[in-house]
Amino acid sequence: MGEKSVDKASLSMLDKAAQEGIETAWDRYEKQQPQCGFGLLGLCCRHCNMGPCRIDPFGEEPQEGICGATADTIAARHLLRMIAAGAAAHSDHGRDIVTTLYETAEGEAQGYQIKDEGKLRALAAEFGIPEEGRSKEDVARDLAREAMEEFGMVKGTLNFLNRVPEKRRQLWEKLGIAPRGIDREIVEAMHRTHMGVDNDYVNLTLHGVRTGLSDGWGGSMFATEFSDVLFGTPQPVRGKSNLGVLKEDQVNIVVHGHEPVLSEMIVQAAKDEELIAAAREKGAQGINVCGMCCTGNEILMRHGVPVAGNFLQQELAVITGVVDAMVVDVQCIMPALTQVAKCYHTKLISTSPKARFPEMEHVPFSERTALDTARQIVKMAVDNYPRRNKDRIQVPDEEMEYMAGFSVEAILKALGGSLNPLLDAIKAGQIKGIAAVVGCNNPKVTQDSGHLTITRELIKNDVLVVQTGCAAIACAKAGLLLPEAADQAGPGLSAVCKALGIPPVLHMGSCVDISRILVTAAAIANALGVDISDLPAAGAAPEWMSEKAVSIGSYVVGSGVFTVLGTVPQVLGAKKFTELLTKGAQDVLGAAFAVETDPLKAAELIIEHIAAKRKGLGLEA
Numbered sequence: 001m002g003e004k005s006v007d008k009a010s011l012s013m014l015d016k017a018a019q020e021g022i023e024t025a026w027d028r029y030e031k032q033q034p035q036c037g038f039g040l041l042g043l044c045c046r047h048c049n050m051g052p053c054r055i056d057p058f059g060e061e062p063q064e065g066i067c068g069a070t071a072d073t074i075a076a077r078h079l080l081r082m083i084a085a086g087a088a089a090h091s092d093h094g095r096d097i098v099t100t101l102y103e104t105a106e107g108e109a110q111g112y113q114i115k116d117e118g119k120l121r122a123l124a125a126e127f128g129i130p131e132e133g134r135s136k137e138d139v140a141r142d143l144a145r146e147a148m149e150e151f152g153m154v155k156g157t158l159n160f161l162n163r164v165p166e167k168r169r170q171l172w173e174k175l176g177i178a179p180r181g182i183d184r185e186i187v188e189a190m191h192r193t194h195m196g197v198d199n200d201y202v203n204l205t206l207h208g209v210r211t212g213l214s215d216g217w218g219g220s221m222f223a224t225e226f227s228d229v230l231f232g233t234p235q236p237v238r239g240k241s242n243l244g245v246l247k248e249d250q251v252n253i254v255v256h257g258h259e260p261v262l263s264e265m266i267v268q269a270a271k272d273e274e275l276i277a278a279a280r281e282k283g284a285q286g287i288n289v290c291g292m293c294c295t296g297n298e299i300l301m302r303h304g305v306p307v308a309g310n311f312l313q314q315e316l317a318v319i320t321g322v323v324d325a326m327v328v329d330v331q332c333i334m335p336a337l338t339q340v341a342k343c344y345h346t347k348l349i350s351t352s353p354k355a356r357f358p359e360m361e362h363v364p365f366s367e368r369t370a371l372d373t374a375r376q377i378v379k380m381a382v383d384n385y386p387r388r389n390k391d392r393i394q395v396p397d398e399e400m401e402y403m404a405g406f407s408v409e410a411i412l413k414a415l416g417g418s419l420n421p422l423l424d425a426i427k428a429g430q431i432k433g434i435a436a437v438v439g440c441n442n443p444k445v446t447q448d449s450g451h452l453t454i455t456r457e458l459i460k461n462d463v464l465v466v467q468t469g470c471a472a473i474a475c476a477k478a479g480l481l482l483p484e485a486a487d488q489a490g491p492g493l494s495a496v497c498k499a500l501g502i503p504p505v506l507h508m509g510s511c512v513d514i515s516r517i518l519v520t521a522a523a524i525a526n527a528l529g530v531d532i533s534d535l536p537a538a539g540a541a542p543e544w545m546s547e548k549a550v551s552i553g554s555y556v557v558g559s560g561v562f563t564v565l566g567t568v569p570q571v572l573g574a575k576k577f578t579e580l581l582t583k584g585a586q587d588v589l590g591a592a593f594a595v596e597t598d599p600l601k602a603a604e605l606i607i608e609h610i611a612a613k614r615k616g617l618g619l620e621a
């Protein structure tokens with residue numbers, strides 16, 4: 001195993017963990033070595049109880065499962081199930097936001113308001129819902145109902161497909177992969193991957209793309225757009241990042257997971273004068289709410305709330321000894337937290353009926369009593385403050401400022417209200433192209449090194465980088481989300497950033513907010529009158545680990561964007577299927593995957609790809 005992290009704060013907490021005998025994900029990763037070779041190659045099937053079956057990767061026997069499934073069928077089925085799980089996670093998050101908007105409109109959600117009425121009315125117009133002369137609550141109720149229908153839609157395709165460039169939409173229609181209802185694609189994915197149903201790896205892959213598209217242009221897009229309506233559309237905002245945001249003299253509450261419905265209320269409750277007074281009574285200077293992972297991204301985008309770290313720092317935050325409560329909702333929450341927290345005073349609180357953890361205290365969260373529940377949780381943290389073990393406290397100094405909040409609307413505002421300045425800069429070659437660098441941490445990669453290396457190389461070569469998720473937090477910690485980072489960019493990009501006062505790396509939000517990147521790409525393609533696949537644009541997931549990332553990859557490639565993966569997907573044992581993902585998809589979708597574990601080489605692939613696309617558009621490379 002190479003270096004564990006490039007982040008000094010993480011390394012100092014890993015030293016502390018080692019001294020105190022605390023296991024982290026990195027230790028458990030080492031204990032898993034060597035990882036199962038069949039699993040790594042995608043050659044193991046457990047889809048029925050005749051199995052488990054495995055395929056010999058060296059061409060010896062067996063080459064088929066008991067039912068006759070080949071390596072390609074087995075790997076394609078497995079990948080499709082990963083896509084279905086990822087799409088389900090994002091889309092169920094989207095559904096929760098839609099439900100919260102509905103309950104807010106009905107006056108049944110405590111503490112929520114419709115913050116962006118303009119966006120609400122624009123969305124209503126997009127969905128054909130009359131809005132003139134009607135109250136925002138009436139419009140929101142109808143819009144939320146319409147959105148609920150789209151999850152289990154009986155007829156037609158998703159409404160947001162109207163945002164997709166015509167050429168791309170026609171291609172999806174031709175291939176039979178325009179997504180219908182969100183739930184329908186996910187259910188069909190599960191059906192097709194049942195033993196003895198879809199055994200053709202090409203057909204399975206096409207449905208994988210369709211399922212992914214129902215996430216990107218459906219569930220995730222609902223999550224983003226409706227969160228903006230409820231909590232406000234992000235605008236540039238500054239805040240701080242890394243474990244140094246945890247304060248020794250304050251009650252620290254870390255909100256971790258993905259959905260903003262609870263964290264928004266915690267942010268609100270932590271401003272309550274009574275609770276602040278209670279914190280002071282216990283000897284603290286105040287209440288400090290910090291984020292972790294994408295729940296962190298949601299509140300930093302809208303409020304500049306400090307973010308304590310990305311995926312691999314969740315255990316490390318507890319190890320500082322100053323986290324009085326870690327409140328979790330759904331997704332990317334390591335069950336190991338309960339064991340780590342036992343060694344410190346940290347109170348772990350689960351809140352979602354969908355995500356319970358053995359030995360973790362559960363405070364059920366409901367929109368109807370949201371603010372009361374948030375106050376209860378903040379109070380629990382305050383009461384826990386005096387239980388800290390002062391001898392075990394060590395908070396890293398590392399704390400870095402960031403500028404985030406780059407929604408599509410914020411980018412347009414920075415550009416003076418139209419995409420033209422960006423298009424002109426691309427045409428003139430000041431900006432060569434745009435790359436989305438997104439995704440998780442994974443102990444298979446030195447933490448943050450993939451994100452940072454690829455991002456630095458791209459901006460150096462005048463490629464504007466847009467980010468979401470844990471990749472964005474990695475760049476926040478490294479100072480790349482500051483306008484001053486323009487000095488690290490090539491001359492063209494640097495000049496554009498300085499003129500606009502923006503960083504060369506734009507933080508666009510949480511994982512579901514990759515939908516903002518789709519909307520931006522579609523708007524640029526529409527403005528140029530081309531397909532998304534014609535754009536000098538690419539995607540990268542240098543440290544991805546989650547099934548959501550597989551769904552994202554499939555909708556990004558399905559939308560026509562070349563994507564480089566930095567950790568190896570579990571498919572390489574299936575030769576024809578791998579060939580389809582990395583080459584054949586190009587002929588069908590106009591985009592394909594590449595797998596490149598060296599981030600510098602990955603950046604080179606992207607730069608070459610952008611140069612080729614520029615040439616295709618008649619622009620100078």
Ligand code: SF4
Pocket residue numbers: 045046047048049050051052053064065066067068069074195196
């Ligand atoms: Fe084996 Fe086929 Fe059952 Fe998979 S579906 S476990 S390959 S028999």
Ligand code: MSK
Pocket residue numbers: 258293294310311331332438439440441468469470471510511545546548549
């Ligand atoms: S939180 S999905 S580890 S980016 Fe969205 Fe980070 Fe990946 Fe979770």
